[in-house]
Amino acid sequence: xxxxxxxxxxxxxxxxxxxxxxxxxxxxxxxxxxxxxxxxxxxxxxxxxxxxxxxxxxxxxxxxxxxxxxxxxxxxxxxxxxxxxxxx
Numbered sequence: 001x002x003x004x005x006x007x008x009x010x011x012x013x014x015x016x017x018x019x020x021x022x023x024x025x026x027x028x029x030x031x032x033x034x035x036x037x038x039x040x041x042x043x044x045x046x047x048x049x050x051x052x053x054x055x056x057x058x059x060x061x062x063x064x065x066x067x068x069x070x071x072x073x074x075x076x077x078x079x080x081x082x083x084x085x086x087x088x
Contacts, residue, residue: 008057017051023060050084
């Protein structure tokens with residue numbers, strides 16, 4: 001499922017969703033790492049109702065392949081959609 005990242009999720013005892021993001025330096029420059037974090041946070045913020053009661057932790061495994069930004073974001077959205085389906 002996850003091509004360039006790993007996602008851990010766990011049901012928590014709270015009624016809120018929590019998000020953690022880890023991006024190693026080998027992922028890329030600070031600009032690339034922060035763009036990744038911002039995109040993940042934005043998607044989580046827009047879809048927070050699906051993640052209530054879950055702790056999510058995204059870990060960027062490696063620098064993204066030579067994918068275009070649009071395709072890369074499409075893969076992230078696709079994987080988020082799969083996660084929503086699994087936890088629903």
